[in-house]
Amino acid sequence: MTASLNHTEYQRARLTRDARFDGLFFIAVKTTGIFCRPVCPVVPPLEDNVEYFAHAALAAQAGYRPCLRCRPDSAPGSCAWRGTDTTFTRALALLDAGELTTSDLPTLAARLGIGDRYLRRLFQERLGMSPKAYALFTQVMFAKKLLHETSLSVTDIADAAGFNSLRRFNDAFRKQLQLSPSAIRRSRKATPELRLSLAYRPPLNWSLMLDFWRKRCVRGIEWVNGERYGRTFVMRNSAGEQARGYFEVCPADGDHQLQLTVSIDKPVFLKPLVTRVRQILDLDADIQQIEQQLGAAGFHTVLTPGLRIPGIWHPFEAGVRAILGQQVSVAAARTHLERLVDALAEPLNDTHKLFPTPSAIAASDLAMLKMPASRRETLRRFADWYHQQGEEKPVTDWLALKGIGPWTVDYVQMRALGHTDIWLASDLGVKKALAQLTEGTAFDSAALKPWRSYATFHLWHYLG
Incomplete structure (x- = not known):
């Protein structure tokens, strides 16, 4: 229990x-x-x-x-049993994204900054099973979901779930679930796009999330059409492989479900893609628990039921957005981003583009951006650093770059990395909303832990 x-x-x-x-x-x-x-x-x-x-x-x-x-x-995921150990949480996120399908346990442990023996002990203490057993179970359960919901062949499903052979897939499926893939498989009409269900625990204020994205959508990269949110993406794994495509999300017919529609050139990336989409939609948050705690801490007058944190696809993109959004309005930041995309983005198809790469931004004079030269230099410096070494470096290392301060790093951790306890105390909007809420008296944010990221978004929405 x-x-x-x-x-x-x-x-x-x-x-x-x-x-x-x-x-x-x-x-x-x-x-x-x-x-x-x-x-x-x-x-x-x-x-x-x-x-x-x-x-x-x-x-x-x-x-x-x-x-x-x-x-x-x-079922939607749960964070309750994970505890507060950052290393364990990072390990789970990497395993959920299929890390062990392209690397081994010692490599994963080294990436986490610990030994593989300690990693095994951590999983045994927290979850009662080994990291490999947990990873294998998530692979099999994802394959089961694909068997239920898609028209992919069993061979493609085995590949998408991270199995390197059909025989190994069938054997793992029977051992893990005491079922055979053929017992799950239903006849489905083949479609060029994949459609999967994404369950969540209520409440979810989908219209509020759409409104947030609608004001910030970058032409060619993202779109909001009616009840649908969509965007393009590039994914890379630790083996250096890459997948490209786009997805759309909208409410589904079933209760407490969204429908995910995916177009992707490499099905092997489906599992990490679904994991990432759930993260940027914040679907695994226990919103009821979060709102109860924030309300008890004095935030009941500013709470908007069902508010979740809309994520940004990649930390680099989040960093670019934060730099271009400094000291300007949301509309002005969007204009800057669209000029950057128009000039430097690689096309995905006739309609959509991919967010500019670090190398493309670093090599540009950024003359298309009508802003102070110092900010263009900050963006170019950031892109060059990220191109050279940034993919595996922690976001906190960005603070060593001239022009990037704590607000930018905290913003990226909140929106791209899903950190739940970011408190933007220096943010002007947070300050204004707090002044109205507390009528000028001092406020201690400690009672909001570990949900201060949500408190920040509630204050922004309250002010807006």
Whole structure:
């Protein structure tokens, strides 16, 4: 069981099928050998026949197979069981993105700055399984999702899930889930685009997120059409391979789901792509818990229900946006970005472009940007540094670059890296909103931890 819920809360949540608990725990039924999500529509089993697990992988490890009706592979993720250990959280994010499909455990541990023995111990203590076992389970569950929802061939699905052979895929599928891929596969009409469901725990203020993006969309890179948000992307893995494409997200027919439509040139990147899309949409946040804490800390008058943090696709792009947005309005920053994209972006197709690369920006005189020369120099300096060494360096290293200060670094950590506890105390908008909220009295942000990034966005929206 998770530490955040007691037995009575588990029981109440499963009997009421409360979607706010979807993904926070899983229900295993001893008499059937099946594990489900709290929202499963089947007749609830007797309490004596139920076991609760904090993660689907733990239920599978205990010998239960996933329900084919509620599909645990489609549940939103949960951060509750991760704790506050930054290293563990980073390791999970890399494994979820398929890091072990292109590298090994010692390489992953070195990237995290720890030894592989300590990494194994960390996973055993926190999750009760090894990093490799966790990674294999996520691969198999993603493959199961593709079998349910797409018309990809089983061979392509095995490739997309990170398996280097069909035989290994079939063997892992049976061992992990006690099912065969053929038991999942349904006949589907082939389509040029992939469509997948993205579940979330309510509330989600989708219209608010769309409004935020609509004001900041860069022509050719992003778009908001009706209820749809879309953008182009480039993805790279640790082996140096690259994938390109675009995606769109809109509300789905099912409750508490979005629909993701993807066009990608290499299906092997599908798993990290879906992980990244969930991150920039902030779909795995437990908004109910966050809003309860912010409200208790005195923010109840500024809370906008369902507000989530809209992410930026890549840290480099976020850095460029932050530099070009310094001391100008949102509209002016957008104009600068569109001029940069028009001049330096590589086309993806007849309609869409890819965000300019660090090398393209570093090699340009940036004359298209009508701004102080010092800011153009900051952008060129940043792009050149990123091109030379920035991909693997922490964002905090940017502070050594002339023209980049703490606000820029914090902004990027909040919007591109998904840090939940960034407090932009020096931000003018935050200061103005706080002055209205507290009527000029001193404010201690400690009570808002670890959700100060959300508090920042609530203050911006309140001011706007």
